[in-house]
Amino acid sequence: xxxxPPIAMLAELTHRCPLACPYCSNPLELLGKDKELxxxxxxxxxxxxxxxxxxxxxxxxxxxxxRPDLVDLTAAAHQAGLYTNLITSGxxxxxxxxxxxxxxxxxxxQLSLQGVNAGIADWVGGYKGGFDRKMMIAEELKRRGxxxxxxxxxxxxxxxxxxxxxxxxxxxxxxxLEVACVQFHGWAQKNRHMLLPTREQTEAAKQIVAEAEAxxxxxxxxxxxxxxxxAEYPKACMGGWASAGINISPDGKVLPCHAAETIPHxxxxxxxxxxxxxxxxxxxxxxxxxxxxxxxxxxxxxDRKEIDFGGCRCQAMAIxxxxxxxxxxxxxxxxxxxxxxxxxxxxxxxxxxxxxRRLSRSA
Amino acid sequence: MLxxxxxxxxxxxxxVRIVEDRVRGGRILxxxxxxxxxDAIGEAILDRVNGEATFGAIVKDLADTYEAPQGQIAAxxxxxxxxxxxxIFLRVKT
Ligand code: SF4
Ligand code: SF4
Numbered sequence: 001x002x003x004x005p006p007i008a009m010l011a012e013l014t015h016r017c018p019l020a021c022p023y024c025s026n027p028l029e030l031l032g033k034d035k036e037l038x039x040x041x042x043x044x045x046x047x048x049x050x051x052x053x054x055x056x057x058x059x060x061x062x063x064x065x066x067r068p069d070l071v072d073l074t075a076a077a078h079q080a081g082l083y084t085n086l087i088t089s090g091x092x093x094x095x096x097x098x099x100x101x102x103x104x105x106x107x108x109x110q111l112s113l114q115g116v117n118a119g120i121a122d123w124v125g126g127y128k129g130g131f132d133r134k135m136m137i138a139e140e141l142k143r144r145g146x147x148x149x150x151x152x153x154x155x156x157x158x159x160x161x162x163x164x165x166x167x168x169x170x171x172x173x174x175x176x177l178e179v180a181c182v183q184f185h186g187w188a189q190k191n192r193h194m195l196l197p198t199r200e201q202t203e204a205a206k207q208i209v210a211e212a213e214a215x216x217x218x219x220x221x222x223x224x225x226x227x228x229x230x231a232e233y234p235k236a237c238m239g240g241w242a243s244a245g246i247n248i249s250p251d252g253k254v255l256p257c258h259a260a261e262t263i264p265h266x267x268x269x270x271x272x273x274x275x276x277x278x279x280x281x282x283x284x285x286x287x288x289x290x291x292x293x294x295x296x297x298x299x300x301x302x303d304r305k306e307i308d309f310g311g312c313r314c315q316a317m318a319i320x321x322x323x324x325x326x327x328x329x330x331x332x333x334x335x336x337x338x339x340x341x342x343x344x345x346x347x348x349x350x351x352x353x354x355x356x357r358r359l360s361r362s363a
Numbered sequence: 364m365l366x367x368x369x370x371x372x373x374x375x376x377x378x379v380r381i382v383e384d385r386v387r388g389g390r391i392l393x394x395x396x397x398x399x400x401x402d403a404i405g406e407a408i409l410d411r412v413n414g415e416a417t418f419g420a421i422v423k424d425l426a427d428t429y430e431a432p433q434g435q436i437a438a439x440x441x442x443x444x445x446x447x448x449x450x451i452f453l454r455v456k457t
Binding site for chain 1: 365376377378384385386387391395397398448449450451
């Protein structure tokens with residue numbers, strides 16, 4: 001199999017974040033500031049990435065605006081020829097900082113949305129006043145004409161506000177709305193009982209998105225990630241494991257995807273020790289599930305193996321206890337019963353509290 | 364809603380641009396969180412998109428350059444542009 005270079009890089013500049021969303025995709029063991037790569041190393045990584053064929057860079061976190069050098073990093077990425085995309089909650093951005101980011105060549109902003117009003121958004125984000133500050137920044141982005149995607153993370157607590165969410169995205173001038181139903185990795189697994197939508201919500205969401213998509217054609221584009229526990233087949237793993245995207249954690253570990261660290265037997269190389277190219281082409285973690293040879297049955301003999309690539313390795317790890325198993329979300333998986341059980345459990349639990357994402361003091 | 368009129372002037376909005384792909388060769392349309400490799404036809408169309416030229420003028424220019432019937436070219440260009448417009452990779456001035 002000939003391995004092609006990655007197209008997109010996700011740079012998790014930091015795990016620090018003023019918000020504490022209970023579905024954060026960062027690992028449970030968050031890294032502190034002292035573990036983060038310095039400016040120079042990030043700049044080197046961006047240049048290596050561009051040279052090996054990466055076109056798109058997402059500056060992410062945690063909250064990337066928590067890095068005081070965000071503007072310098074953006075400028076360096078832009079100079080390297082990368083398309084720069086800032087993935088932010090908006091907290092930590094100011095008009096002055098936006099001036100500097102625009103000057104530095106920032107191409108696009110993806111703004112997260114926790115809810116359509118302060119009541120729900122600040123509860124979900126665990127940060128009082130966050131919604132109002134976010135809306136201020138959203139208005140700034142609109143006024144400046146900075147290309148905007150709104151990333152609405154949806155779950156049981158806010159799916160009933162989907163129509164309002166769509167109207168809000170249109171009002172804010174977003175070109176694109178991601179209706180991203182929570183995927184159960186990292187912190188979201190701790191909050192399944194609060195986050196898992198009901199089957200009714202799931203069906204309603206599909207209809208609402210389909211209707212809005214038709215109505216808003218040419219005005220706003222949609223990307224819909226439905227909740228996959230109810231699906232017949234799993235969500236496709238990107239274009240297959242280690243085929244298109246590369247992730248860098250705040251301390252420089254190079255990951256095939258943001259959740260890959262949940263697979264305990266994989267070892268990850270660091271940009272501190274090796275070149276990005278070496279890691280991408282020869283790294284053990286990258287080659288572990290590349291292509292289709294690693295697949296067990298039913299995937300190996302399945303007509304969908306080039307469509308969904310056996311689903312998510314991290315989900316197979318989490319639910320089947322084996323990262324090389326068929327994703328248990330798949331109705332053809334021998335472990336599918338575990339998903340049905342998880343669904344029933346999550347919907348019957350009565351707690352009304354989130355487990356918020358926090359930096360543990362020992363880390 | 365997506366169809367482009369004869370006198371509309373298509374343009375690439377801020378955040379959408381065309382770059383050379385130094386590693387793979389060819390040209391790429393870069394847009395928010397998306398990279399689209401352009402084939403020769405896509406390139407020929409987008410080379411003529413500048414916010415000034417109308418859809419009609421672009422079609423005529425292409426038909427003249429490639430000595431192809433205008434009706435055929437118009438259909439191809441329309442399909443290509445509608446695809447981009449549905450993702451807001453292309454907008455038009457009316
Ligand atoms: S058996 Fe494997 S390849 Fe087939 S649909 Fe299920 S997850 Fe996908
Ligand atoms: S393994 Fe799972 S989380 Fe990772 S990219 Fe594939 S689908 Fe996404």
